[in-house]
Amino acid sequence: MRRLPRGSKIVLASHNAGKLREFSALLATSGITVISAGELDLPEPEETEETFAGNAAIKALAAARASGLPALADDSGFCVAALNGQPGVYSARWGGPTKDMTIAMERVHAETGDNPDRRASFVAALCLAWPDGETRAVEGQCHGHTVWPPRGELGHGYDPMFIPEGENRTFAEMTDAEKNSVSHRGRALALFLSECVEN
Numbered sequence: 353m354r355r356l357p358r359g360s361k362i363v364l365a366s367h368n369a370g371k372l373r374e375f376s377a378l379l380a381t382s383g384i385t386v387i388s389a390g391e392l393d394l395p396e397p398e399e400t401e402e403t404f405a406g407n408a409a410i411k412a413l414a415a416a417r418a419s420g421l422p423a424l425a426d427d428s429g430f431c432v433a434a435l436n437g438q439p440g441v442y443s444a445r446w447g448g449p450t451k452d453m454t455i456a457m458e459r460v461h462a463e464t465g466d467n468p469d470r471r472a473s474f475v476a477a478l479c480l481a482w483p484d485g486e487t488r489a490v491e492g493q494c495h496g497h498t499v500w501p502p503r504g505e506l507g508h509g510y511d512p513m514f515i516p517e518g519e520n521r522t523f524a525e526m527t528d529a530e531k532n533s534v535s536h537r538g539r540a541l542a543l544f545l546s547e548c549v550e551n
């Protein structure tokens with residue numbers, strides 16, 4: 353399996369500002385230079401797969417082919433036990449056409465109702481794609497539980513309604529560095545750096 357040389361320039365195949373901010377902090381000391389899909393004006397492909405890994409591959413391959421550079425995509429979501437793992441790969445779509453995360457959190461709350469099972473987790477699948485079509489995937493998870501009402505102004509997405517195991521603050525009450533040290537994305541990226549980048 354091909355590894356990414358240290359010093360590589362890659363495309364971060366995401367249009368999500370919150371993810372991009374977390375990735376730039378996580379990659380700051382890696383020696384990898386990143387340019388975002390937005391900076392290259394790359395389109396957002398349709399996420400037609402039923403799995404995080406499948407959708408991450410769609411996004412990474414589209415960006416790698418369009419840019420001629422290796423591309424790293426993140427497909428992630430919020431999986432609520434009381435909702436049989438929903439919204440899952442539909443997490444962004446639960447926010448409607450404008451991806452309004454207040455609407456998405458309210459829908460999770462409404463559909464959970466008075467179910468006492470508050471377990472939830474975040475999942476992030478990362479896919480590195482090369483312009484010739486080779487791909488490499490890793491996954492990270494972060495388990496915890498939901499709270500209502502939402503708390504905190506930091507973070508993004510469903511962060512204000514999620515408390516990771518061993519914490520009493522929501523992700524939106526933690527700094528990026530604190531969140532990255534335990535999050536699904538932080539864990540997936542640590543695996544990516546150890547398995548997919550030359551050391």
Ligand SMILES: O=c1nc[nH]c2c1ncn2[C@H]1C[C@H](O)[C@@H](COP(=O)(O)OP(=O)(O)OP(=O)(O)O)O1
Pocket residue numbers: 365366367368371396399411426427428429430443444445447474507508509510511523535537
């Ligand atoms: O750390 C997180 N903290 C809170 N919420 C999160 C997180 N990670 C993913 N999420 C939510 C946001 C979005 O509703 C969905 C991802 O959807 P997903 O398609 O992967 O991303 P996206 O459409 O926002 O941007 P893009 O596809 O361009 O990367 O899960």
Ligand SMILES: [Mg+2]
Pocket residue numbers: 399444
């Ligand atoms: Mg998306």
